[in-house]
Amino acid sequence: MAGGMDTTARRTLRWQAATVVGIRDEAPRVKTFRLRLERVSDHLPGQYYVLRLTAQDGYTAQRSYSVASAPDGSDEIELTVERLDDGEVSEFLHDVVVPGDVLEVRGPVGGWFAWTGDVPALLVAGGSGQVPLAAMLRYARDRGRPDLVRMLVSVRTPDDLYAGLDGPEVTVVHTRRAPLDAPRPPGRLTLADVAPLVRGGETAYVCGSAAFAGAATDLLAAAGVPDTAIRIEQFGPTGG
Numbered sequence: 001m002a003g004g005m006d007t008t009a010r011r012t013l014r015w016q017a018a019t020v021v022g023i024r025d026e027a028p029r030v031k032t033f034r035l036r037l038e039r040v041s042d043h044l045p046g047q048y049y050v051l052r053l054t055a056q057d058g059y060t061a062q063r064s065y066s067v068a069s070a071p072d073g074s075d076e077i078e079l080t081v082e083r084l085d086d087g088e089v090s091e092f093l094h095d096v097v098v099p100g101d102v103l104e105v106r107g108p109v110g111g112w113f114a115w116t117g118d119v120p121a122l123l124v125a126g127g128s129g130q131v132p133l134a135a136m137l138r139y140a141r142d143r144g145r146p147d148l149v150r151m152l153v154s155v156r157t158p159d160d161l162y163a164g165l166d167g168p169e170v171t172v173v174h175t176r177r178a179p180l181d182a183p184r185p186p187g188r189l190t191l192a193d194v195a196p197l198v199r200g201g202e203t204a205y206v207c208g209s210a211a212f213a214g215a216a217t218d219l220l221a222a223a224g225v226p227d228t229a230i231r232i233e234q235f236g237p238t239g240g
Helices: 088-095 129-141 193-199 210-222
Strands: 016-027 031-036 048-054 062-064 075-082 102-109 121-126 147-153 170-174 203-209 228-233
Touching: 031 088, 031 102, 048 075, 062 075, 062 088, 062 129, 075 088, 075 129, 075 203, 102 193, 121 129, 121 210, 129 147, 129 203, 129 210, 147 193, 170 193, 203 210, 210 228
Parallel strands: 121 147, 121 203, 147 170, 203 228
Antiparallel strands: 016 031, 016 102, 031 075, 048 062, 048 102
16 A cells, blocks of 8 residues: 555454355356454455454454455455465365355554545556555445446456446456457556546545566556545555
């Protein structure tokens, strides 16, 4: 997470049990895990939970995962996890965990990248960076304010686009393979993709790899978005 003040409440730093109540495939090598918590989640879109695994010998491993679901006042959240090669946590979640299993989590954590749902936002996602920004889009729709959000998603192929990321608020760019009816050929984001989505006065949220975040930030700046209005969340090659 880059910059800003963390508004995490002290109680969110306590570990709690999370029961797996559902698992679904989201994309190749990507699954979404629905968890029932011991207490109601009061997260904002863009925040994350830390998930911890403990082996019988006491060894622990933990990773942070953005919440994919919009706040709904319930005790359930969804975490979308990409399976990474040699990722000890993501491999365990994908290959071992089944509904009924109990995991440990703490959160929600983070304040800088969170969206309150009442101000305009431009969401720019690359790859697995779709997760927290999808939560923002879902929150806007749930509140009846989809007009607040414009979303630009960059994925390699149509198969890599997560469920629900369609509709008039969403523009999709394919970098490797595009559908036959796509409005542009495959290729990386350009200023022509970004500029039409900038209205002025919005906060831009960028999430993806370090390389993607850097390129997207440069394009946003070229399109007239002030540096102070850009918030970045980077996903590195670790975090498995």
